[in-house]
Amino acid sequence: MFKLFKKNNEPRPLFATLGTDMHCHLIPMVDDGSKCMEESLDCLRTLQAVGYKKVIVTPHFQHPRFPNTEDDIVRRYEQLCKEAAAAGIEIKLGGIAGEYRIDSGFKARLESPRFLKIADKYVLVEFSLHQQMMGCDEMIFDMQMKGYEVILAHPERYPYLNIDGTRIEQLLNQGVYLQVNILSLGGFYGDEAKRRAFTMIERGWVSFLGTDTHNALYCQALRDITHNRKIEKVLEKYEFLNNTL
Ligand SMILES: [Fe+2]
Numbered sequence: 628m629f630k631l632f633k634k635n636n637e638p639r640p641l642f643a644t645l646g647t648d649m650h651c652h653l654i655p656m657v658d659d660g661s662k663c664m665e666e667s668l669d670c671l672r673t674l675q676a677v678g679y680k681k682v683i684v685t686p687h688f689q690h691p692r693f694p695n696t697e698d699d700i701v702r703r704y705e706q707l708c709k710e711a712a713a714a715g716i717e718i719k720l721g722g723i724a725g726e727y728r729i730d731s732g733f734k735a736r737l738e739s740p741r742f743l744k745i746a747d748k749y750v751l752v753e754f755s756l757h758q759q760m761m762g763c764d765e766m767i768f769d770m771q772m773k774g775y776e777v778i779l780a781h782p783e784r785y786p787y788l789n790i791d792g793t794r795i796e797q798l799l800n801q802g803v804y805l806q807v808n809i810l811s812l813g814g815f816y817g818d819e820a821k822r823r824a825f826t827m828i829e830r831g832w833v834s835f836l837g838t839d840t841h842n843a844l845y846c847q848a849l850r851d852i853t854h855n856r857k858i859e860k861v862l863e864k865y866e867f868l869n870n871t872l
Pocket residue numbers: 650651652726780839
């Protein structure tokens with residue numbers, strides 16, 4: 628009987644049905660994510676503990692804050708794979724992509740694109756958290772014309788993106804996929820992002836869920852939300868494309 632009331636802090640494999648996490652920052656020391664290899668390996672252990680079978684790593688490409696190059700990131704990803712194998716980590720490292728910010732450097736990037744893609748198909752992009760870049764839709768259109776499928780990261784986190792206006796539907800009509808952060812559903816980014824995240828999923832707008840794991844703080848929050856019944860119900864009720872990756 629006592630067991631029923633005992634707080635259980637062990638993570639549950641809640642995200643097993645998603646299968647693949649397609650948004651996280653686990654290349655050490657290239658962005659605001661993991662600060663060292665050991666932290667990256669610990670994050671991989673957490674992703675495994677909460678049920679993921681595969682992880683696609685997506686460091687920031689952001690001008691001028693994170694001036695990463697594709698060649699360097701691929702090299703570092705190979706190192707991460709080696710270290711994870713040596714540490715006996717079982718979760719599959721399923722590829723290296725990027726989280727590309729549509730910023731003042733993005734137009735130049737489009738002139739000779741060599742995006743690191745998710746599943747050889749999708750490019751994960753993000754907007755500024757403060758205001759949308761001028762010409763953003765044209766740049767997305769340009770990407771689509773070049774054959775890339777575009778996923779917009781965490782639309783629930785852009786306060787200027789009015790979810791009751793026509794803007795999001797316009798993006799969806801343009802063929803943009805939306806990816807909500809799982810931690811938004813647990814309130815990690817505040818009540819407003821949480822409300823928006825649930826609403827977007829309930830409206831059927833969301834194709835992917837991502838953890839956006841950066842470090843141990845995110846890992847703790849991820850472990851905690853595996854006990855969240857409301858999130859469990861969302862995973863039971865709605866279908867996402869993570870397990871197609
Ligand atoms: Fe991210």
